[in-house]
Amino acid sequence: MNEPIFLYDTTLRDGTQGENINFSADEKLNIAERLDDIGVHYIEGGWPGSNPKDIQFFDLARRTEFKQTKIAAFGATRRAGIAPEDDPNLQALLDSHTSVVTIFGKSWDLHVDRIMGNTLEENLEMIQDSVAYLKDQHREVIYDAEHFFDGFKDNREYACRTLIPAIRNGAAFIVLCDTNGGTLPHEIEQIIQDVYRWLEVELGAPLADRQVKFGIHAHNDCGMAVANSITAVRSGISMVQGTINGYGERCGNADLTSIIPIINTKLKRLSIPQENLARLRSLSRFVSETANLVPLNTRPFVGKSAFTHKGGVHVNAIMKLPRAYEHMNPETVGNTRRVLVSDLSGKSNIEYKAEEFGVKLDGNGHDSRQIVSKIKDLEQEGYQFDVADGSFKILAEKLTDQFKPLFELESFRVTIEKDKEQPCTAHATIKISVDNRNEITAAEGYGPVSALDNALRKALDRFYPDLDAMRLVDFKVRVIDGRVGTAAKVRVLIESRDQDQIWSTIGVSEDIIEASWQALADSFQYKLAYEDKIRSAK
Numbered sequence: 001m002n003e004p005i006f007l008y009d010t011t012l013r014d015g016t017q018g019e020n021i022n023f024s025a026d027e028k029l030n031i032a033e034r035l036d037d038i039g040v041h042y043i044e045g046g047w048p049g050s051n052p053k054d055i056q057f058f059d060l061a062r063r064t065e066f067k068q069t070k071i072a073a074f075g076a077t078r079r080a081g082i083a084p085e086d087d088p089n090l091q092a093l094l095d096s097h098t099s100v101v102t103i104f105g106k107s108w109d110l111h112v113d114r115i116m117g118n119t120l121e122e123n124l125e126m127i128q129d130s131v132a133y134l135k136d137q138h139r140e141v142i143y144d145a146e147h148f149f150d151g152f153k154d155n156r157e158y159a160c161r162t163l164i165p166a167i168r169n170g171a172a173f174i175v176l177c178d179t180n181g182g183t184l185p186h187e188i189e190q191i192i193q194d195v196y197r198w199l200e201v202e203l204g205a206p207l208a209d210r211q212v213k214f215g216i217h218a219h220n221d222c223g224m225a226v227a228n229s230i231t232a233v234r235s236g237i238s239m240v241q242g243t244i245n246g247y248g249e250r251c252g253n254a255d256l257t258s259i260i261p262i263i264n265t266k267l268k269r270l271s272i273p274q275e276n277l278a279r280l281r282s283l284s285r286f287v288s289e290t291a292n293l294v295p296l297n298t299r300p301f302v303g304k305s306a307f308t309h310k311g312g313v314h315v316n317a318i319m320k321l322p323r324a325y326e327h328m329n330p331e332t333v334g335n336t337r338r339v340l341v342s343d344l345s346g347k348s349n350i351e352y353k354a355e356e357f358g359v360k361l362d363g364n365g366h367d368s369r370q371i372v373s374k375i376k377d378l379e380q381e382g383y384q385f386d387v388a389d390g391s392f393k394i395l396a397e398k399l400t401d402q403f404k405p406l407f408e409l410e411s412f413r414v415t416i417e418k419d420k421e422q423p424c425t426a427h428a429t430i431k432i433s434v435d436n437r438n439e440i441t442a443a444e445g446y447g448p449v450s451a452l453d454n455a456l457r458k459a460l461d462r463f464y465p466d467l468d469a470m471r472l473v474d475f476k477v478r479v480i481d482g483r484v485g486t487a488a489k490v491r492v493l494i495e496s497r498d499q500d501q502i503w504s505t506i507g508v509s510e511d512i513i514e515a516s517w518q519a520l521a522d523s524f525q526y527k528l529a530y531e532d533k534i535r536s537a538k
């Protein structure tokens with residue numbers, strides 16, 4: 001049992017079959033290098049026969065030194081009626097100059113007959129010739145038995161028979177594919193056991209005497225891709241194919257960001273080296289950034305919410321003992337524990353958060369009760385503090401007399417001008433005071449909030465010249481349903497960042513400019529307080 005479960009990543013091939021996923025050759029190389037770093041054994045780079053961009057990737061990959069990962073080129077068995085050496089797709093695989101070639105063949109008689117229009121016998125020859133030819137060219141061959149489980153259910157004998165030419169001709173791995181993703185874990189277990197038995201009888205020797213190993217390639221159409229892969233591991237297979245974040249066609253492929261920690265921490269087997277597990281979250285983020293997709297917060301193990309606690313009872317418990325509400329330590333996979341402050345929150349959340357932000361509370365629970373009660377009122381009005389850490393900190397300081405405003409607003413005026421032929425222009429003038437000294441400035445902007453932001457920045461510059469690194473990175477407006485007797489309100493959320501951190505602030509009002517001002521003012525107060533703390537620590 002010292003051998004690891006071999007991980008075969010197909011993010012760069014099957015992953016790009018997912019809707020809205022496209023990688024350039026350079027992006028593919030960057031991802032491949034990250035996968036190599038973390039210890040993935042095989043990376044399927046693409047299908048050179050079907051996509052010229054993939055040929056470019058294989059050129060780049062050839063000139064790159066990977067630490068341990070092997071790059072695989074992917075393609076189909078030879079076409080019917082031609083010799084392998086005359087098949088352009090097999091030639092494209094060889095021209096990729098990878099040490100590993102993965103070819104898929106048909107296991108389901110329905111596909112052989114009805115879709116491809118070949119005879120069952122001819123299909124077996126196509127598998128045999130292709131594997132033998134690639135082995136002759138000194139490639140490590142991985143054979144993907146496409147639609148294996150569906151084929152087995154329809155015609156058990158034939159599906160099993162298609163594996164024989166691949167095994168006899170030296171494929172290193174036989175990968176059983178649940179291509180349509182409709183198979184359930186108990187079927188996976190049963191079918192793998194049946195296949196082993198069938199093959200042992202047919203080959204007349206225990207499978208263990210042969211070099212060949214088995215693998216699984218699962219799709220997530222029943223939400224079972226990870227469960228099916230793990231079941232296959234428990235049934236004795238040695239390779240799992242999947243993608244980072246489960247990206248892939250339709251509902252995706254088996255998600256390696258779940259499979260890896262399950263193998264390493266729950267099954268206590270080895271996939272990637274244990275010490276690399278802590279880089280899993282950053283790998284997941286890297287791939288979603290490269291794909292330009294918003295990371296899924298609820299993704300098991302690596303999602304932002306995977307170890308996030310909101311209910312007061314839970315928070316109280318994890319403060320005593322994290323294991324009470326966490327199935328594993330978040331740091332193991334590079335994630336972090338988060339506690340949200342919201343209308344579900346009790347005293348424990350507040351105490352946890354206050355400590356995080358350095359807000360001092362009295363020891364007897366009076367402060368935290370007061371904060372909880374205020375937050376509940378404000379959340380009734382439409383505030384939402386679980387997404388606005390920055391405003392939470394300021395509120396907690398205000399309620400405990402620790403808030404030190406680093407500027408005060410005297411007044412502002414925002415005007416919008418629209419000319420018949422011209423787009424709107426926005427102007428803001430603002431008057432603030434810092435230590436009883438006033439400053440009045442004016443600025444323009446792309447819109448009223450941008451004009452206000454620019455004017456405030458200019459006004460503060462005289463007192464706090466180090467605001468340059470601070471930027472507003474996101475601005476969200478949501479209309480909150482008007483309750484009985486009140487007009488509709490808007491909630492404005494602003495996300496800001498500097499070189500060290502990201503923080504969010506919130507404002508709620510019937511007036512969008514007023515709501516924006518609250519969020520904007522909180523954002524600057526938060527940043528200035530942070531700078532002030534650093535200055536006084538020096």
Ligand SMILES: [Zn+2]
Pocket residue numbers: 014179217219253
């Ligand atoms: Zn697939």
